[in-house]
Amino acid sequence: GIPLSPNLSTCHSVPSQIGDTPHKAFHELNCCPALPDSGKPIIKDFQLPTPSAVSPIRVRRPAHHVARDKEYLAKYNKAVSIMKRLPPDHPHSWHRQSQIHCIYCNGAYNQAGAAGDVPFMIHESWLFFSFHRFYVYFHERILGKLIGDDAFALPYWNYDSLDGMSIPDIYTEGQLNDEKRNARHLSPVPVAIDITPEKVDAGYVEPDADEQTATNLALLYQHMVLGASKLELFMGCKLRPGEDGACSGMGTIETVPHNSLHLWVGNTDLPEYEDMGTIYAAARDPVFYAHHTNIDRLWALWRRLHGYRGSRPEFDDPLWLDSHFYFYDENADLVRVRVRDAIDMDMLRCAYEEVDLPWFDARP
Numbered sequence: 001g002i003p004l005s006p007n008l009s010t011c012h013s014v015p016s017q018i019g020d021t022p023h024k025a026f027h028e029l030n031c032c033p034a035l036p037d038s039g040k041p042i043i044k045d046f047q048l049p050t051p052s053a054v055s056p057i058r059v060r061r062p063a064h065h066v067a068r069d070k071e072y073l074a075k076y077n078k079a080v081s082i083m084k085r086l087p088p089d090h091p092h093s094w095h096r097q098s099q100i101h102c103i104y105c106n107g108a109y110n111q112a113g114a115a116g117d118v119p120f121m122i123h124e125s126w127l128f129f130s131f132h133r134f135y136v137y138f139h140e141r142i143l144g145k146l147i148g149d150d151a152f153a154l155p156y157w158n159y160d161s162l163d164g165m166s167i168p169d170i171y172t173e174g175q176l177n178d179e180k181r182n183a184r185h186l187s188p189v190p191v192a193i194d195i196t197p198e199k200v201d202a203g204y205v206e207p208d209a210d211e212q213t214a215t216n217l218a219l220l221y222q223h224m225v226l227g228a229s230k231l232e233l234f235m236g237c238k239l240r241p242g243e244d245g246a247c248s249g250m251g252t253i254e255t256v257p258h259n260s261l262h263l264w265v266g267n268t269d270l271p272e273y274e275d276m277g278t279i280y281a282a283a284r285d286p287v288f289y290a291h292h293t294n295i296d297r298l299w300a301l302w303r304r305l306h307g308y309r310g311s312r313p314e315f316d317d318p319l320w321l322d323s324h325f326y327f328y329d330e331n332a333d334l335v336r337v338r339v340r341d342a343i344d345m346d347m348l349r350c351a352y353e354e355v356d357l358p359w360f361d362a363r364p
């Protein structure tokens with residue numbers, strides 16, 4: 001079949017809630033980009049960064065480790081503040097950066113080549129990891145460009161470690177704060193990666209901290225190792241073109257800790273659990289990018305644990321490898337990125353500072 005991709009000329013308004021997420025409310029919104037004066041954007045093919053001293057490796061560090069690196073924090077805050085002050089239509093603006101999530105995850109484009117209007121959505125399928133890898137990849141490069149630092153790297157929210165298991169302090173200050181968070185869930189309360197919408201509806205009470213930490217580690221082991229031995233259980237179901245736009249088979253990590261931590265951070269007293277607790281608004285919160293950097297790292301770790309070296313793909317299937325998305329890069333060029341280019345972190349010149357993996361010893 002033909003690979004999956006969005007048809008850029010089909011951007012339309014979307015419902016803020018998709019699927020059967022039991023949110024209290026929803027509304028219609030339009031998150032489409034402004035079209036260029038010519039009406040048609042110019043698309044370039046993505047080029048991997050040059051593997052030389054010209055492209056330094058960006059080493060991503062745990063958010064709780066960079067807390068004492070004042071110089072780094074000043075740079076990160078400065079980049080975000082520049083981003084927030086750009087005209088809202090600029091592809092590098094904070095506004096446009098966050099709308100990418102609404103576009104691709106609420107289904108604002110239709111699938112290219114599909115008969116009829118089938119929304120293109122990247123959640124709950126095998127497109128989940130690669131799409132979000134590119135999302136943070138470009139966000140990071142744009143931030144770096146705005147402050148003239150081509151080695152700038154995003155921090156990752158290391159909630160799979162004992163010291164990183166609460167909302168990072170650096171995200172509650174300055175440009176990285178977001179008022180729309182659940183005030184009961186700020187540091188030092190450990191995250192509950194087993195929180196669900198059903199539990200919230202039933203009147204959620206935060207459990208004892210030690211008990212929660214043990215639960216988190218056990219669930220991480222379950223979702224990274226035990227329950228993720230079969231490829232599709234981890235990567236998500238094989239979304240095929242056409243159909244109804246979804247195969248609805250989330251990978252283990254997409255459910256927990258991914259979805260659960262969105263819900264954990266979002267303010268459940270707001271109608272749609274904004275910001276982090278709802279897809280359309282999630283990327284307005286700066287901590288979104290640290291959350292997704294960690295999800296990205298968990299993908300890289302899983303590959304290592306399961307013997308996928310270098311660019312060896314999880315699915316040797318052109319349908320997956322050639323599926324593509326569009327992002328504005330750091331030069332504000334619109335580029336077409338293929339899943340195959342997301343697979344190898346080394347080729348993207350990104351790396352994760354290594355830390356202990358306490359969950360790896362949490363075999364039940």
Ligand code: C2O
Pocket residue numbers: 101105123132258262282292
């Ligand atoms: Cu597109 Cu954290 O989700």
